[in-house]
Amino acid sequence: MKFKQGLFFKGYITFYVEGKRPEIFLNKCLAENIPIWDIRRIKSDKCEAKVHLKHLRDVKKIRRMLGYKISFKDKFGLPFILSKLKIKKPLVVGLFLSILLVFILSNIVWQVKIVGVSPEMEYKIEERLDAYGLKKGIFKFSIGSIDDIERNITNELKDVMWIGIEEKGTTYVVQGVEKTIADKEQDNTPQHLVARVEGNIVRMLVETGAPQVSVDQFVNKGDILVSGIIGQDQSDNEDDDDEKEQDGNQQYVHAEGTVIAETWYTSETTVPLTYQHETLTGEQDNQYRLGIGNLSLPIWDIFAPDYSHTLVEKEEKPLYFLNMKLPFSILKKTIHEKDIIKGERTEKKAIQEGIEQAKRELKKHIDFEAKIIEERILHQTLENGKVKLNIYFRVQENIAVPQPIYQGE
Amino acid sequence: MNKWQGRMKQWVVKQFNLPEDVLFELPRITTIGQLHAYIENHKGLVTFTEKEILLKMKKGYVRLRGENFVLKTMLQEEIIVEGKIREVQYLDE
Structure with a gap:
């Protein structure tokens, strides 16, 4: 029954044949190899039948030849629906285009709103957003990960503490929080400089304040290096705030300066002899x-x-x-x-690598101006194909950190 | 000539064990209960009403009687009749 397949797509017509002995008409169709089906005798001189749309012309030819009367009852299938649509073509095309337009416009970024920051900052953020592809008139799906953009901008702009991007339909709301630099205001508040870590002082440069220590002196963590209290009797009253206030000769200042000291660190690292990393x-x-x-x-x-x-x-x-x-x-x-780099190293290389690694790790913790003067391996073992190192570092760094002086009020 | 051809065909059918309807163009009628009848190797439709169908064969006619006949398919090689079939009758010329 192959000819009955895909009827919807081919389309068919239900028609009536009227005339004397409709069988002759049907026979003629048979002879011409026109498939017809669902034939029903309605009256003695009338038959109902179905035929493919593509055979309609042949059926009409036979009708002309034999002189039967044909009338159409029904049409079915996609070709008829399409031809019906063709009449309303402008409407259909218009509808389709408008849906398409709305769809496209729904997926475009219409506005990028930046809130919560100063105009100057707004401009900077906008510039960054542009660089990451978040700007007006761009397709939403072409934007990269929003989390990444947030993180990158927060990292890149020093004056911004936090950035949050929120998607609201076709609008992106970028919220920023600026860092407010409070230090400027407190510039003149009295403060001491104290030692951040223990160490041996190498160099001192005091801008304001009274130095309490001298070069080559060993200081403990928290020791006052430069005092913010100048005037008489200061050495006696260092820790006693109440008495200081009563003394007219004493003055509170904002101690400033750098104290370079030698400090020590030990770190432990392990380096495997075989390595594998991906780049x-x-x-x-x-x-x-x-x-x-x-x-x-x-x-x-x-x-x-x-x-x-x-x-x-x-x-x-x-x-x-x-x-x-x-x-x-x-x-x-x-x-x-991705490249997978595999390799082996000798113990000597491994030790070198270990020192480098420890140095990198150390540099994360100390000031970037700090200098590593010496590194020494204290202890070294080789077990399970790994070199274990205990490394000692001597570092010269600024150990002075401000500590405000609270005046009792 | 025709007679000789017929005998030849009969011999071929016998020797090669072929179904007769293929070579002799005999009607092959398959009925499914009283519901359907498949008629192959017909030579045309003579009468078609709700109650009776008369089909021309190579030799003679086949008549189907019943009720509510509808020709489900009409092709050169086969006709499918649907309805309630009461009888199938072979008629000689």
């Missing part, structure tokens, strides 16, 4: 897919790149119609090429 080569491939529920259809770049090791990043961006989230989304898959 990205910089080669990458972007694949886009249209996601529908759990399914996804490839849109762009179907073929997987020829990388031996890969790091895959996935991002999903939903599509919108007005404010409605559609069940469709754009999936972006970034495939990075």
